[in-house]
Amino acid sequence: MAAKWAEKMTALVKSVGAFGKANKPVAEAFHTLEIATRAEGTLDAKTHELIALAxxxxxxxxxxxxxxxxxxxxxxxxxxxxxxxLGTAIALNAGAAYVYSARALEAYEEL
Known part of the structure; x- marks a missing residue:
């Protein structure tokens, strides 16, 4: 599964830039939101990015x-x-599927 991540980064910067020009208020609001997630300085940059990646x-x-x-x-x-x-992300996705599986059985029983 070769994704060519460097090429994806270049394309991402270009497309996000184009969107920013097309819809400046939303792009600015998103940027403000991203800055706000770091404003308090509670999380260091590495921890913030590990959470964001997961x-x-x-x-x-x-x-x-x-x-x-x-x-x-x-x-x-x-x-x-x-x-x-990423292991935590995998476990969380598995946990969500487990919880929603229980909900699916509840729906089946009720219906």
Whole structure:
């Protein structure tokens, strides 16, 4: 599964830039939101990016994976730390499927 992540990063920057020109208010609001997630300084940059990368996996966003993998690496996250964060994402997705499986059985029983 060769994804060519460097090419994805270039394309992402270009497409996000184009969207920013097409819808400046939304692009600015998104940027403000991203800044707000770091404003308190409670999380260091590496921890922030590890969380963001795990969430990117759970939301299946290639653009987010691209941006946050690069940012995590830049923030000094090791491959072991990234793998641990991604393991948590895998477990969370499995947990969500488990909970929703119980809901599906409840729906079946009620219907």
């Amino acid at each position: 969430v990117a996996v759970t939301t299946r966003c290639d653009g987010c994976i691209t941006a946050h993998a690069a940012a995590a690496k830049k923030a000094g996250a090791s491959q072991a730390e990234i793998s641990a964060a």
